[in-house]
Amino acid sequence: MIQGQGLRDKGKVQNSYPLSLVPFPLGGWFVKLPELKIGNKTAKIPIVQGGMAIRLSTARLAAAVANEGGIGLIAASGMAHDELRYEIKLARSLTDGIIGINIMVAASDFAGIVHTAMDAGIDLIVAGAGFSRDIFGLGRASGTPIVPIVSSVKLAKISQKLGAAAVVVEGKEAGGHLGTDISVRELIEPIRAAVTIPLIAAGGVLTGKDIVDVLKMGANGVQMGSRFAASLESNGAPSLKEYYLKSKPEDVVVINSPVGLPGRAVRTPFSKRVMEGNVPPKTCDSCLKACKHNFCIVRALTRAQQGDLETGLVFTGEYMPRIEEILPAKEIIRRLVTEAEEFYQP
Ligand SMILES: Cc1cc2nc3c(=O)[nH]c(=O)nc-3n(C[C@H](O)[C@H](O)[C@H](O)COP(=O)(O)O)c2cc1C
Numbered sequence: 001m002i003q004g005q006g007l008r009d010k011g012k013v014q015n016s017y018p019l020s021l022v023p024f025p026l027g028g029w030f031v032k033l034p035e036l037k038i039g040n041k042t043a044k045i046p047i048v049q050g051g052m053a054i055r056l057s058t059a060r061l062a063a064a065v066a067n068e069g070g071i072g073l074i075a076a077s078g079m080a081h082d083e084l085r086y087e088i089k090l091a092r093s094l095t096d097g098i099i100g101i102n103i104m105v106a107a108s109d110f111a112g113i114v115h116t117a118m119d120a121g122i123d124l125i126v127a128g129a130g131f132s133r134d135i136f137g138l139g140r141a142s143g144t145p146i147v148p149i150v151s152s153v154k155l156a157k158i159s160q161k162l163g164a165a166a167v168v169v170e171g172k173e174a175g176g177h178l179g180t181d182i183s184v185r186e187l188i189e190p191i192r193a194a195v196t197i198p199l200i201a202a203g204g205v206l207t208g209k210d211i212v213d214v215l216k217m218g219a220n221g222v223q224m225g226s227r228f229a230a231s232l233e234s235n236g237a238p239s240l241k242e243y244y245l246k247s248k249p250e251d252v253v254v255i256n257s258p259v260g261l262p263g264r265a266v267r268t269p270f271s272k273r274v275m276e277g278n279v280p281p282k283t284c285d286s287c288l289k290a291c292k293h294n295f296c297i298v299r300a301l302t303r304a305q306q307g308d309l310e311t312g313l314v315f316t317g318e319y320m321p322r323i324e325e326i327l328p329a330k331e332i333i334r335r336l337v338t339e340a341e342e343f344y345q346p
Contacts, residue, residue, distance in 0.1 A: 004042075007196050020215065023205070032339040033211070036071070036221035038171035038198060039145030039165040040099050044069030045337055046221030048168070048200055049228045051102020051328070052128055052176070052315070053077035054301040059091035061233040064329035066097025073126055077104040078298045079286070081116045088120040098123045100147075104177075105130030106259045108289050118142040126168060126223075129177040129259055131155055138163040150200070151180035156191045156199075166198035167191070168223050173204030175225040177261040178254070185217065192218030204319050208339025226317035232328040237307025243314060247321045255313070258292040266314040270300060274313070 036046035046068040051057055055279060056076065062072025072095070074087050084101070091099045101117045103110060106129045117125060127135055128149035139146035145165030150156045156167050169191050171184025180187070184203040192199055201214040202223035211222050228234060230244045247266045255274050257263040265271045273279050274295055281296035288297075297313065304312025327335075 004043065007146070008327075013254060015174075031102045031344050033337060033340055033344055034113060034215070034220070035219060036041060036198065036200070038071070038124055038147065041071075041145065043071045043098055043157060043221070045333065046200075046215070047071070047333065047336065048126075048223040049073055049223060050175075050202060050223045050225035051075040051077075051100075051128070052225055052229055052234075053102070053104070054298060055079070055305050056229055056234055056236050057102070058235040059087045059094060059151050061228060061231065061235065061329060062099050063091045063094035063097070064233045065228065066091070066095040066099055066331065068330055068333040071100060071124070073102045074101045076101040076113045077116065077129075078302070079113070081112065083118055084113065085120055088117065090123060096339075100124035100126055100127060102126045104127075104259070106134045106261075106288050106290070108287055110135075114138055118144050124165065128170070129261060131158075133162060136164065139163065140164075147200070147209065149179070150191075151178075151182070151187060153190050156195050160195045162279050164197055166200055166220070167195065168200045168202050169219070171201075171203035171225075173267075173318040174202050175229065175264055175320070176315045177257055177259055177263050179261065184214070188214060188217040188219055206319050206322055207342070208336045209343055211336060211340045212343040226320045227323060227332055228329065229316070229319065230323045230326055231332055232326055236305050238307060239307040240304055240312075240314065243309050244316065244320055244323065245326065245346070247316065249321050252316060252318055252321065256292070256294060258294050258297050259288060260292060263313075264296075264316055264318060265305045266316045268304070268309050268321065270311045270313055316332055322343055 036043040049065040049072050051073040052074040057075045062074050067074040103113050124145040124146045148159045149165045149168040172181045182241040200221045200223050201219035205222045251267045254262045255269050279295040300313035304314045
């Protein structure tokens with residue numbers, strides 16, 4: 001499709017135009033994507049870069065996304081407090097945009113990480129892999145917007161009641177730990193009908209058209225993981241990013257995580273061993289509140305982040321095999337927004 005064709009000649013605005021309409025150089029009109037408001041922060045574009053542990057989404061990626069008007073999330077799971085403080089400070093030095101953290105509720109140090117991020121003045125906290133009621137009180141006390149990741153109407157309603165600033169609604173297509181086997185496209189409408197807080201759809205969103213589809217269903221924004229895991233600023237080793245590009249749909253598997261949830265990964269010799277039986281860790285840092293001890297997830301994800309594709313666990317979203325290029329975050333967002341604005345009609 002020619003850029004802008006979808007909306008060319010839309011409206012007959014001559015001398016002035018509403019804020020949501022921007023002129024297209026060839027004479028047509030694009031409708032701008034809506035902003036995404038979470039608590040007292042407003043992102044110019046409704047795109048959140050999902051938190052990706054261990055150390056895949058660090059300051060550089062989060063800041064690159066925030067610089068384009070989106071929301072960048074530093075994955076705090078597995079980080080020491082000093083490291084997290086350093087990453088938040090680094091991100092702040094790289095952008096004036098919106099920076100949050102993502103943390104696994106299942107982590108033993110969940111409350112400690114939340115306090116550290118709040119003390120460092122983080123803009124928002126996204127909490128996944130489990131559900132915490134306590135975090136909402138902490139958010140209220142410090143004035144930090146709390147955004148839980150949910151996959152059901154029930155948890156979305158509880159989140160709103162407890163004071164969530166927004167919910168990330170994550171479907172089965174997502175990367176990392178999974179809370180459901182239902183597609184995000186089936187989850188959005190019932191959750192939209194049940195809550196009034198902003199709804200951010202996650203799982204399987206790769207293109208501008210995907211963004212428009214979920215906005216039409218009632219989402220206010222999207223959270224994207226896979227597309228940014230395979231970006232220039234993603235903090236994974238080059239060999240990990242190449243591995244992502246080479247992956248095929250049949251290479252994407254689901255393993256049992258020691259967290260007690262299924263996790264989506266690209267097949268590696270290590271994931272094969274995990275699927276065949278336990279690979280008990282030789283040492284343990286007790287980093288999870290309740291660990292199944294079938295393998296050490298922090299070490300396995302760290303090995304993959306460092307490029308060890310034999311003994312590493314490579315988390316991925318279902319549609320990673322559709323990604324063909326490692327691109328800078330700026331270019332990824334430029335393409336997403338250009339395509340989305342071709343299709344978007346409020
Ligand atoms: C490599 C990878 C690591 C991830 N790690 C985390 C994590 O630490 N915490 C979390 O809440 N979600 C995690 N996710 C999920 C993403 O934040 C995001 O919600 C999800 O990937 C969206 O689906 P998509 O990959 O299809 O865009 C991870 C996803 C990927 C691909």
